Amino acid sequence: MTNTKRHCCKRNIDRISTLPDDLLIHVLSFLSTKESVQTCILAKRWRNTWASLRVLKFKLVEFLTNSDLQNDERRKLCKDKFEQFIHGVLKNKEKCLDEFQYEWFINIENDYSMEWLDRVVTLMPRVINIIYYGKNTLEIPNLVFSCICLQNLKMILCTDDRITIIRLKLINLPSLKVLNLRRVDLDDDFAQKLFLGCPALESLDLHYCDLGFSDISSKVLKTLALYHCSYLNQMQICCPRIVSLDIRSYKEKRCIALKNNTSLATADIGLHINQLLIDDDLNIFKRLSNVSTMKLVLFRLSLIFENFEKNVPDSINFNNLKTLDLGILELLNFTKGKNLVAFFLWHSPQLQKITLRLFKPWKDAPEEPSKEESVGIFQRDYLDTVRITYCGIGKWKMNDALLCQIIKYLHDLIKKIGNIIIN
Template sequence: MDWFSSLPDELLPNILSFLSTKEAVQTCILSKQWRDAWTFLPVLKFNVADFWVDESFEDDKFNNFLSGVLDNRKPGKLDMFEYTNAIMNYDSKISCASIDRVGLQPRKAVVIVGRDRVDLLDYPEFIFSCTKLEKLKLFMWTAVGLPIFIRPEVVHLPALKFVDLTGVALDDDNIFTQNLCSKCPVLETMVLQRCGLRITEISSKVLKELTIYRCSQARRTRICCPALASLFIESYEEMEGFELKNMTSLKYANISLDLNDNHGDLNLISSLSNVSHLSLGLGPSFKVKLEKDISECNTTFRYLRTLEIFNWYLSYGIDLVACFLKHSPFLEELTFHLCEPEEDDPEEEISQEELGNRIDVLFQREHLKTLRIVKPMERPDLVVDRLMNNLRNHIKTIDEEIIMCET
């Protein structure tokens, strides 16, 4: 008797869940014990590429396999559902209709759809009405690279806690966008990557983590999430900007923007008054608007302990830093991530007179424990030392000074 034959029958489906569903079904020929093991699979993984052989593909073969698996699968717990259709430059006739008719209820779902034309995109709509779904990852793209609108007939996800959308267009008039938060009453984490944002507001009373990464933006967006504890926004495309409201629970914020030059005032800084860790990535327009925003801000950042600034050019001067120091009496750690030298001014010297104008502001700091400068390998040490010396002269106490190179 081989080792596998001695295993309990109920353990076999868990072993098969590490395989693709096609591979799991093929184990039915091993023995009588394995014949029906795949019908109890807790994980279903369908990948169109598994049926692509020698640059040819039979649509009917995949569709029949999909229907056969779903028709013969025994009712039971479904931990994960994965569907991948990412064969470009092929006019397939694959349909997700057989998936939508079976009433699957997975706890987690991953859907990856990439085609060369929008009209070929096909995704299983059942995932948007799964009452047991807790985690959803949806990746969509076409050859032209534009975000894709999804228009499910129903959106009802009462158990959803985590959603990760890539390449999806979000519009105020779209039913999916309208119900993304309202029909997901326990949604705690939302990740938007390379999405197209045409929404005026992201509003939720329960959302705790929000990530907006490399998204395009057609209109100014208000973020109103009183339970939000972590906010990450990064985009170096021109954006219309964000307005933060009711962010009383926010503790960690990481914001890097390249704003449209016509963008108005930020009104961003005052909503970050409760953060303990703040990271800022400075595009030129974002830096200018931040300086104006914080200089007009009457808020004191009493909880701010760590300030990290990315994309810092020495030619920027220290106005922004001085403003933060003025409004952050208990700041403990300050970190600069320096950019590579500018071609027209490789040393980017900062004059003593410029820093001296801010001596009254900088000298107030009593609690700064660490001053850290992270520099590219190409930046001369002499230039970095000059910056460190100037800051050292005008900050009353620095317990630890660190200069390190990026690898």
């Protein structure tokens, strides 16, 4: 009988509660913040363990059920409960914070405030990641742009008004390395304040932003992305240490000028052709001549071939280019794309892989292949991989005649192709 009791006592020992604090906190880090806080009811040992968490994750979806989504009053109650939870956790949070995550995906006609963000900043986080999709126009507390320990800041702010205005008197983020902003309106001196106040900034990512400034100049920036941003004038980009550039803007008609970018290794460019050709000194093809990986999507490509030799000088060589992804919008019969493909094959001696991305035309175009054209007098000896893919909204498939024409054209230009992939 005694042995049985001893055996039962051994089985009932709470071994998890006997673990060191650091290990318990590590276990809690795999849970959401809501689940971590709930562990305080397990035992006295767990009462304040969650307060030492280094990562806080707040997600509104954890406070909603499917029935809540169908009722405005219940959604507001959940919203209030969610905000009370955030304030309670931040009020009782101990020590410093490594990372703060916040996600809000709901439309509620109600006042909304991010005042709690000031409390987050006092915890000296290294990472702040905020995603907001809602109805209310937001006011971002200025204190978040004066967090001396912050290294990574991401704000996706989507409202019914489509844009959140950020006006700052001062930016002081000496440790910031990565900045990602979406759906914000930035004034004309934002870039100047940013690079003065963020001497360590290496990555800048702006999506769907209204940019009041027209100059991006930094001696330390390494990656830059401007994705469907609006700007008033010609955008000047001068970043001597930049290695990766991503620019997309099919609708914007204003120009892009690249200067002093000899370190550029990867470029992903999608522009209206009018943006590419400013003059010979600012010709974007010259500025991309050092890249090793390039993705190029051109809208209304036919415009460039009216004066192809003038716009793309024959002296340009892409001596480092190994991978090319070439997309052509509003082009079905490939006639205009031929010259560009031949140009890159001839002027890229290290090229190994090429992707031809043909988009469904926005207007009706003839389905029949065009008449045969001269392919030139040169042939490339070898290319490792050719991928032919067709893109576009809806079910659209390249006709066999066009596909055969493209393959024949490639074989005329290249003696041997290792792999041809079609999808």
